[in-house]
Amino acid sequence: SGEGKDGQGRPIEFEETYPYDEPVDGGELLQKLINLFERFLVLQPGSSTAMALWTIHAYALGAFGVNPRLALLSPEKRCGKTTGLEVLAFVAPKSLACSNISPSSIFRVVEKVLPTLILDEMDSCQDADEELRGILNSGHTRAAAYVIRNVGDSHEPRQFSTWCPMILAAIGSLPDTLQDRSVIVRMQRKKK
Secondary structure: OOOOOOOOOOOOOOOOOOOOOOOOOHHHHHHHHHHHHHHHOOEOOOHHHHHHHHHHHHHOHHHOOEOOEEEEEEOOOOOOHHHHHHHHHHHOOOEEEEOOOOHHHHHHHHHHHOOEEEEOOHHHHOOOOHHHHHHHHHOOEHHHOEEEEEEOOOOEEEEEEOOOOEEEEEEOOOOHHHHHOEEEEEEOOOOO
């Protein structure tokens, strides 16, 4: 009915997750993730292992000082990027997928909910302004994972975090600085 809605989108919410009741065998978990990626995607050798390790990294982000992005890159359409993003969204912590996001929304959502940010259609951002690129680059190391913006009527300078797991998907390549800070998974079409 629309009753009770203010017409301004909807809140970002995540299902609560809980630790498993018993100890988990890390090698077995890693193999299950590898099998999951290989079940749904056509990948080059080693790519499913890289994706599985990156997924575990996303859960253990607090233990790291460097945070590489995971980049799904394809040479053309219909190589499985969307399927890859859907599978990753299913297994990554607090997945927040979008095909377009403003620079200010990135650091505000990261500061508020620390999601795994899943950004599709990055090839459409190649000519994006430097602010977006700078924000995406900034979360690579914990020490530099901040932007500062003036907020409120008093224009008080405030610090916002950009430290979160990020998955980027594009046809072609990413801007050099982003690609250099990413674990690259080259997607390919399934053969007939």
